[in-house]
Amino acid sequence: MDPTRRAILLTSAALASSVALPGRGLAQEQPRRGGVMTVHFATEQRILNPSLQASTGVYIVGGKMQEPLVDLDAAGQPAPCLAESWESTPDGKTITFRLRRGVTWHDGRPFTSADVQFTAMEMWKKILNYGSALQQFLEAVETPDAQTAVFKYSRPMPLGLLLRALPDLGYISPKHVFETGNIRENPANTAPIGTGPFKFLQYERGQYIIAERNPNYWRENLPYLDRVVWRVVTDRSAAAAQMEAGQILFSPYSSLTIADLQRLGRDPRFEVTTKGNEGNARTNTLEFNFRNPILADLRVRRAIAHAIDVPFFIENFLGDFAKAGTGPIPSVSTDYYPTQPMPQYAFDRRRANALLDEAGHRRGAGGIRFTLRLTPAPWGEDIALWSTFIQQSLQEVGIRVEIVRLDAAGFLRTVYNDWNFDLATGWHQYRNDPAVSTSVWYRSGQPKGAPWTNQWGWQDEEADRIMDAAQTELDPVRRKALYADFVRRVNTELPVWMPIEQIFVSVFNKRLRNYANNPRWASSSWHDLWLAS
Numbered sequence: 001m002d003p004t005r006r007a008i009l010l011t012s013a014a015l016a017s018s019v020a021l022p023g024r025g026l027a028q029e030q031p032r033r034g035g036v037m038t039v040h041f042a043t044e045q046r047i048l049n050p051s052l053q054a055s056t057g058v059y060i061v062g063g064k065m066q067e068p069l070v071d072l073d074a075a076g077q078p079a080p081c082l083a084e085s086w087e088s089t090p091d092g093k094t095i096t097f098r099l100r101r102g103v104t105w106h107d108g109r110p111f112t113s114a115d116v117q118f119t120a121m122e123m124w125k126k127i128l129n130y131g132s133a134l135q136q137f138l139e140a141v142e143t144p145d146a147q148t149a150v151f152k153y154s155r156p157m158p159l160g161l162l163l164r165a166l167p168d169l170g171y172i173s174p175k176h177v178f179e180t181g182n183i184r185e186n187p188a189n190t191a192p193i194g195t196g197p198f199k200f201l202q203y204e205r206g207q208y209i210i211a212e213r214n215p216n217y218w219r220e221n222l223p224y225l226d227r228v229v230w231r232v233v234t235d236r237s238a239a240a241a242q243m244e245a246g247q248i249l250f251s252p253y254s255s256l257t258i259a260d261l262q263r264l265g266r267d268p269r270f271e272v273t274t275k276g277n278e279g280n281a282r283t284n285t286l287e288f289n290f291r292n293p294i295l296a297d298l299r300v301r302r303a304i305a306h307a308i309d310v311p312f313f314i315e316n317f318l319g320d321f322a323k324a325g326t327g328p329i330p331s332v333s334t335d336y337y338p339t340q341p342m343p344q345y346a347f348d349r350r351r352a353n354a355l356l357d358e359a360g361h362r363r364g365a366g367g368i369r370f371t372l373r374l375t376p377a378p379w380g381e382d383i384a385l386w387s388t389f390i391q392q393s394l395q396e397v398g399i400r401v402e403i404v405r406l407d408a409a410g411f412l413r414t415v416y417n418d419w420n421f422d423l424a425t426g427w428h429q430y431r432n433d434p435a436v437s438t439s440v441w442y443r444s445g446q447p448k449g450a451p452w453t454n455q456w457g458w459q460d461e462e463a464d465r466i467m468d469a470a471q472t473e474l475d476p477v478r479r480k481a482l483y484a485d486f487v488r489r490v491n492t493e494l495p496v497w498m499p500i501e502q503i504f505v506s507v508f509n510k511r512l513r514n515y516a517n518n519p520r521w522a523s524s525s526w527h528d529l530w531l532a533s
Contacts, residue, residue: 037249039250042253046409052123053451055452065199070167074517078164094150129450134435140152155468256507303356303397307349307397322382324500333430338484343488368400370400441454456495460489463490
């Protein structure tokens, strides 16, 4: 093992021993009012409206200003938010939400069922990257009165699926702000108007975003904080230094380097933990653009998978915070993780070379068969390391890889709008149910430009059929069996490879109170967060 890899391995092991275990608690204290929460914002987003884009980078900001119909409680179960209660008809085709009374938008207008109807039909169904697939069978939202929204489906919608989806895919936007003009270009997409505990105040690109306390928030006497400030810091080492200086109190979603996580984990002022991220398991991906005829050949995709020694990468670069993935449904999904073995691609360089030869790609000058461009997402250090490891691994079987590194906006545009890539790599985030944020990576016919959906040019009628059947199946046993069929199909065809499973690591300043108290805390509203003096 070379010195660099050995150092990374030792760092990973040290980090594992320093990270706090979930469930760590603090003595009961009286909440303190006031103070400013400062947050590390590592990658700026094109928009901040979670009704239009499902992304942790959007939720970390927009989720403090806008709210969903349903959220998750401390145990990870659906909990009322803008909807107080819900019920489904036995056939699963009608789901009724009773909405909270006395809620107002930040501009003073009342929140009503008209806002729910508009958001669901015009944003979730037509634009939202995961919502368009989830709500494909939504025909209408009826509004018999201002506090009732009745969702009508042409095919059954399992209530459990919808409730698990809504914490991420159920954010509401004000109809009166978005009903005229182009929804995608509305100024409120970067200056959110919501019902949440904090009101948008200012956004200076490349510097900071500020939101202030909503004095008319519907939760009585909340929030505690005066302001939330998101500091834009793209340099991970600089962000760690700001945490040590007390200028940043929270860094979410594994945004710091492994070495800095290890150091901060030994500092008594901080807690480095996976707690609060239990609902955001992620897998590292390798995505293939089928518009490239080389990659449209299944033999080539399988050869690429066989050429990469995933266990070696995990051991030497990620340590105890990762394990080998087995497909698009991670092992933390106890309801849907397949119980039987699925097609896998163990490291086998000989097999990789044989498949490439069989596909007609013989080695040429310098031993090179062909060249591919790899575009990695700029979300985390592990993605950068993974892309370099892919490059080095494929060189060994005669595939030259050119890495094209872009900022967040450039990555999203290049991969999802322009389709100007051969290979891409990033994170797939699993959100409680395969129909929420997983099957959209494979379902054909996704709207062009929708992030983290099937923009690869892959179409498979059998996979679509299985996904449609699973999404509308009310029997949980049958539904789990269908998702096993789904994993078997996509692991066999390999339009996207998901070989590594992880959970995000967060860094908290211990002045924070009521933090990490639900499984999607970084994305939640922080209405009960407060700062000790």
